Amino acid sequence: MSATPALALDDITCRFAGRDGGAPYTAVENATLRVGEGEFVSVVGPTGCGKSTLLNVAAGLLAPSAGVVSIFGERLQAAQGVNRRAGYMFQADALMPWRTGIENVVAGLDFRGVPRAEARQQGDAWLRRVGLAGFGDRYPHQMSGGMRKRLALAQTLIMRPDILLMDEPFSALDVQTRQLMENELLALWADDRKSVLFITHDLEEAIALSDRVVVLSAGPGTRPIGDFKIDLPRPRDVSEIRMTPAFLALHREIWGAMKDEVLKAYERQKAA
Template sequence: MATPDQPALALQDVTCTFASRENRRDRYTAVRDTTLLIAPGEFVSVVGPTGCGKSTLLNISAGLLQSSSGTVSVFGEPLKGINRRAGYMFQADALMPWRSALDNVTAGLAFEGMPKDEARSRGEAWLKRVGLSGFGDRYPHQLSGGMRKRVAMAQTLILDPDIILMDEPFSALDIQTRQLMENELLELWAAKRKAVLFITHDLDEAISMSDRVVVLSAGPGTHPIGEFAIDLPRPRDVAEIRSHPRFVELHAQIWGVLREEVLKGYQQQLKPAVAN
């Protein structure tokens, strides 16, 4: 039985090792001895070099990937299989091209067996909440990138998950659309204060949105090397908050830890090219 003081999501001493398809004896450890706790209602961002294993942690949290060692628990209960208390918003569009925006938003409700009229009513309400009222009959190819992201966000949040997992969801958007989406997400999050694990490579984005930022080392064997409480006032506008003196201080502190790892990650990416 979960208690109020238990984390919404707890990864304890998690290690994840993959075997090569060509040679099973060749093994790669993406994540090593990582502990990450997220409290109910807490917005936590994870930053690190490209390819360091951020998405691996997210997939473990979602139950899409099983760790080689360590434990994962959700509100005090061991995670077995898919994390049914989490909603997952992917980096790439996960919309079904043959379904309208409304049908994409209500897909999860339909799979759960909700009556069609009730699902439609909820879907229309969520489209309105994300600024797409009147666009329910449009198909993904008829929507802009920002509009597709709004549909994906509604598709995730309509199920009212206790934990929201987000894998660089706005990285493909232009800066203006991205900031609009970030503010919309913060507004929706503030209404119900669900636990959020947000993966990003953008330090500005992480600081402007989060309660806490966790820094990962370069891979292989990535693990947390820094953790920073973000004590900026809420509510926040992600563009305006970046001129706040405390934002500038936090950015300098976190970048001081992250910079060397980014350089390490960059050098590791160059090695295969040099070898070829």
């Protein structure tokens, strides 16, 4: 792993205007987070603590109020706009319903001006890689939730991003489909080891997928309060690894760091 991280968020603070002219709301305060080249890092924390805010900062979709974002050692300037070395996979499908599967997969290549025949060839190859060979002529509404997630993965990875940003991409799926998609993601990631920043509410998912798990405090003013190395062997089957003593020990340790923060967030939500 390179000494220069693929993604560095240094002393990030994000403030938003208060309601009805009230005091500003500080969602994130002095947060520092690193993702090494080829590293899979998951971020967990209480609901509403600012996980997605940090991901949007990493994507260049949100300029922080203070702090520095660096991509492979180069500062990401607000004037540059989005982080062009990253691919973003949203919680909701970012598929165009009027396009077929293959047309959705190659949309980014179309926007880049890649010749149609070349884009189609790459798109067909990615459909095969995600297990959707023969489904390229179907529209998103004709596909299951798991198939649409595979399509979204192909749509993102065909652009060959150096960093993959994922915002709870599998949260809407049933348990069985979710585990299949987690294994699918790990298999694709193992092929070329992109740097991944993965946001999830599910601690088990975070441990099963990751090299490191970062725990955020309850908001407002969230910041990392724990950074745990996941030294489980790879390759992994996410359903099998969850039954091992080493996994259970990690779960106890990380939950110990999370529990009080989750309770704090819950009490604040009740009092709101």
